[in-house]
Amino acid sequence: MAANAVWHGAGRRIHMQEVGTRDGLQMEARFVPTEDKIALVNALSATGLAKIEVTSFTSPTAIPALRDAEIVMREIERRAGVVYTALVPNQRGAERAIESRTDELNLVMSVSETHNLANLRMARAQSFAALAQVVATAQAARVAVNVSLSCVFGCPMEGDVAEDEVFDWVQRFADIGVAGITLCDTTGMAFPSQVERLVRAARVRWPGLVFTLHFHNTRGMGLANVLAAIAAGADRFDASLGGLGGCPYAPGASGNVCSEEVVHALELMGYDTGVDLAALVAAARRLPALIGHDIPGQIAKAGRRLDLHPLPEGFGAIRERALAR
Amino acid sequence: MAANAVWHGAGRRIHMQEVGTRDGLQMEARFVPTEDKIALVNALSATGLAKIEVTSFTSPTAIPALRDAEIVMREIERRAGVVYTALVPNQRGAERAIESRTDELNLVMSVSETHNLANLRMARAQSFAALAQVVATAQAARVAVNVSLSCVFGCPMEGDVAEDEVFDWVQRFADIGVAGITLCDTTGMAFPSQVERLVRAARVRWPGLVFTLHFHNTRGMGLANVLAAIAAGADRFDASLGGLGGCPYAPGASGNVCSEEVVHALELMGYDTGVDLAALVAAARRLPALIGHDIPGQIAKAGRRLDLHPLPEGFGAIRERALAR
Numbered sequence: 001m002a003a004n005a006v007w008h009g010a011g012r013r014i015h016m017q018e019v020g021t022r023d024g025l026q027m028e029a030r031f032v033p034t035e036d037k038i039a040l041v042n043a044l045s046a047t048g049l050a051k052i053e054v055t056s057f058t059s060p061t062a063i064p065a066l067r068d069a070e071i072v073m074r075e076i077e078r079r080a081g082v083v084y085t086a087l088v089p090n091q092r093g094a095e096r097a098i099e100s101r102t103d104e105l106n107l108v109m110s111v112s113e114t115h116n117l118a119n120l121r122m123a124r125a126q127s128f129a130a131l132a133q134v135v136a137t138a139q140a141a142r143v144a145v146n147v148s149l150s151c152v153f154g155c156p157m158e159g160d161v162a163e164d165e166v167f168d169w170v171q172r173f174a175d176i177g178v179a180g181i182t183l184c185d186t187t188g189m190a191f192p193s194q195v196e197r198l199v200r201a202a203r204v205r206w207p208g209l210v211f212t213l214h215f216h217n218t219r220g221m222g223l224a225n226v227l228a229a230i231a232a233g234a235d236r237f238d239a240s241l242g243g244l245g246g247c248p249y250a251p252g253a254s255g256n257v258c259s260e261e262v263v264h265a266l267e268l269m270g271y272d273t274g275v276d277l278a279a280l281v282a283a284a285r286r287l288p289a290l291i292g293h294d295i296p297g298q299i300a301k302a303g304r305r306l307d308l309h310p311l312p313e314g315f316g317a318i319r320e321r322a323l324a325r
Numbered sequence: 326m327a328a329n330a331v332w333h334g335a336g337r338r339i340h341m342q343e344v345g346t347r348d349g350l351q352m353e354a355r356f357v358p359t360e361d362k363i364a365l366v367n368a369l370s371a372t373g374l375a376k377i378e379v380t381s382f383t384s385p386t387a388i389p390a391l392r393d394a395e396i397v398m399r400e401i402e403r404r405a406g407v408v409y410t411a412l413v414p415n416q417r418g419a420e421r422a423i424e425s426r427t428d429e430l431n432l433v434m435s436v437s438e439t440h441n442l443a444n445l446r447m448a449r450a451q452s453f454a455a456l457a458q459v460v461a462t463a464q465a466a467r468v469a470v471n472v473s474l475s476c477v478f479g480c481p482m483e484g485d486v487a488e489d490e491v492f493d494w495v496q497r498f499a500d501i502g503v504a505g506i507t508l509c510d511t512t513g514m515a516f517p518s519q520v521e522r523l524v525r526a527a528r529v530r531w532p533g534l535v536f537t538l539h540f541h542n543t544r545g546m547g548l549a550n551v552l553a554a555i556a557a558g559a560d561r562f563d564a565s566l567g568g569l570g571g572c573p574y575a576p577g578a579s580g581n582v583c584s585e586e587v588v589h590a591l592e593l594m595g596y597d598t599g600v601d602l603a604a605l606v607a608a609a610r611r612l613p614a615l616i617g618h619d620i621p622g623q624i625a626k627a628g629r630r631l632d633l634h635p636l637p638e639g640f641g642a643i644r645e646r647a648l649a650r
Contacts, residue, residue: 004521158633193332219629302543305479
């Protein structure tokens with residue numbers, strides 16, 4: 001990309017992938033009724049998003065917030081051009097997801113041994129072996145697979161994870177035929193220089209893989225990281241409606257990068273996200289009633305930059321008095 | 326700047342200017358006791374910030390939160406290398422600021438006629454005439470002057486302000502000998518493409534002026550705008566401890582860009598802010614007790630990216646069980 005080209009989108013296409021209905025809602029204490037989840041996904045489908053992570057086929061006792069995965073996935077209205085994906089932790093989840101006509105299975109493991117053990121209770125090699133079976137199942141069923149690698153930009157317990165180690169896991173999944181890899185900044189440790197370097201290196205090494213970048217705004221660097229990734233050639237981003245999500249390692253801090261904030265910024269910058277921003281903001285404004293609390297995203301509160309405010313009361317008199325001086 | 330150079334600071338100097346004690350505290354409902362303000366400024370002085378906007382010499386009835394401007398400015402400990410500035414709205418404020426040994430007077434007017442009338446109750450031409458007198462007073466007293474232009478990146482009532490109009494006001498102040506100009510995104514309307522273009526054009530036209538950029542994070546674009554400005558050659562930024570500040574046009578939305586977030590990001594990226602981040606974060610963590618509420622800044626909550634977390638309880642047993650499989 002030419003010098004400073006990143007600041008001027010010039011109509012370049014960016015694919016926006018919504019994770020709020022999974023990464024967001026799974027954190028919520030209040031159970032969002034199934035019909036409201038379906039209505040929310042349907043509203044999101046109509047906005048022009050490239051992909052929606054609808055739910056997670058996890059054990060209902062592990063994540064009760066998403067215990068209605070089958071019903072939601074089956075009853076949403078499918079729009080042509082939108083990929084309906086779901087998180088799948090294991091073989092049982094894959095079977096449930098495939099039965100529910102999920103377009104793509106999103107598998108997950110961490111590139112940090114400590115984080116993988118703490119979160120998934122398996123060593124990374126064990127996770128990989130289990131996921132390789134899931135990949136085979138999906139391939140046999142002709143269902144697409146994406147693998148989300150956690151802690152690519154750092155582990156909250158180990159610290160930095162060496163790029164070689166990250167890339168070793170990418171290679172292993174590429175070797176078994178996985179075409180889509182999401183590089184996840186699980187706890188908001190990514191910073192722009194690191195993102196620019198790592199994304200550039202990954203794209204050079206695997207020109208045939210489809211990379212998604214998944215950032216959290218935990219330390220306020222979310223949008224800056226999106227732009228650094230674009231500068232390095234990335235064009236697919238996970239984001240969460242209203243900025244829902246968050247991270248157990250940073251209580252009180254922001255969650256995933258906010259879908260409507262990213263779309264708002266990228267559209268202003270001349271990128272083509274294909275997303276109807278007004279419809280996306282309208283969907284975000286439905287969230288507080290659904291989840292019972294305020295959302296971190298700013299656009300739902302502040303409006304778009306040219307959503308103008310009325311003149312203050314008595315403005316005419318103020319002007320007259322001023323000009324009479 | 327070479328392609329993608331902005332993503333890698335390479336030791337380049339960025340000057341950080343704190344506005345929390347003025348732009349932040351003036352919005353607060355609770356009066357922060359004078360001795361606490363002095364202690365806060367002293368703590369900030371010790372962090373390596375280039376400039377601190379200590380207070381505002383406004384009418385005490387207009388902004389009661391800063392009614393102790395003289396005492397604060399006189400009793401802070403001055404550190405060599407730190408510029409102690411203050412907001413000055415008029416001739417009376419300039420006299421008070423100069424008597425209180427303020428290093429620099431920061432004058433303010435809006436490039437939007439509507440915003441200037443609504444906020445300052447004067448037409449822009451009237452503001453300019455009044456400020457020109459203040460500039461003359463400061464010059465006679467050999468006190469430095471900076472002019473902060475509001476709404477450079479948009480007016481919440483008018484919308485976009487033409488670049489020609491913005492630059493016309495810059496030229497008028499340059500013509501009367503003002504050397505420092507702050508381009509303010511008063512209500513968070515700036516977006517990176519606009520920032521990159523406008524800052525580049527301003528620096529080409531006035532290579533001898535010292536430009537500061539002042540962004541709000543109202544729509545989540547604060548840090549991205551800082552980076553866009555750096556890409557265009559800017560090296561001075563206003564920011565507010567804890568992200569205090571905010572904007573009456575966007576209730577509930579974030580305020581000024583957060584000092585410790587900007588320093589955290591820029592230092593990670595290899596820029597040299599000269600700021601002791603740990604000391605700055607410690608100062609930010611004092612704010613909730615002073616102002617009686619939570620702060621928008623993320624770093625005080627989440628910690629720096631390599632402030633690691635302990636292993637979860639029972640981690641040893643988790644690992645043993647996993648590896649025994």
